[in-house]
Amino acid sequence: MGRITFIEHSGTAHVVEIEAGQSLMQAAVDNGIPGIDADCGGACACGTxxxxxxxxxxxxxxxxxxxxxxxxxxxxxxxxxxxxxxQVTLSEALDGLIVRLPEFQM
Ligand code: FES
Incomplete structure (x- = not known):
């Protein structure tokens, strides 16, 4: 559907393919983006x-x-x-999205 870019605190960028309807967290986990632990599985209860x-x-x-x-x-x-x-649901409107990862989660 499109691509988004995760940029680690160190500056390393990861461009990943996304599917509409999945969460931004799921896209990160599916692509092994470091720093997204998602300990609660998407229940908005951990902050990781x-x-x-x-x-x-x-x-x-x-x-x-x-x-x-x-x-x-x-x-x-x-x-x-x-x-x-x-809590961010991916859609075509987010094709090209750029997000950065905080240092604390590295
Ligand atoms: S995975 Fe987002 S708050 Fe836990």
Whole structure:
């Protein structure tokens, strides 16, 4: 369907193919992206799938609900464009998405 880019804190980039309907977290796990542990399996309960969305893409990732906002508040390195990747559903509108991984999760 499209491609997205994960950039490790070290600067190493990983370009992966994505499918519409899967979560950003699942795309990371399926492609062995380091730093996305996803300990709770996508239940918005662990915070180990934190990504920092490239500023130009943040609106396209959709809104943040109260559960995600609360969990993000517990993560180190939270930024204005932080998301939990398990809460972002991929679609054609996100073809080209760029996200960065926080240092804490390396
Ligand atoms: S996988 Fe646990 S909060 Fe996203």
């Amino acid at each position: 799938c934190h990504v920092i969305v490239d500023e130009q893409w943040i609106d396209a990732t959709g809104g943040i609900n109260a559960d995600e906002q609360g969990m993000l508040g517990l993560t180190p390195e939270i930024t204005d464009t932080s998301r939990l990747s398990c």
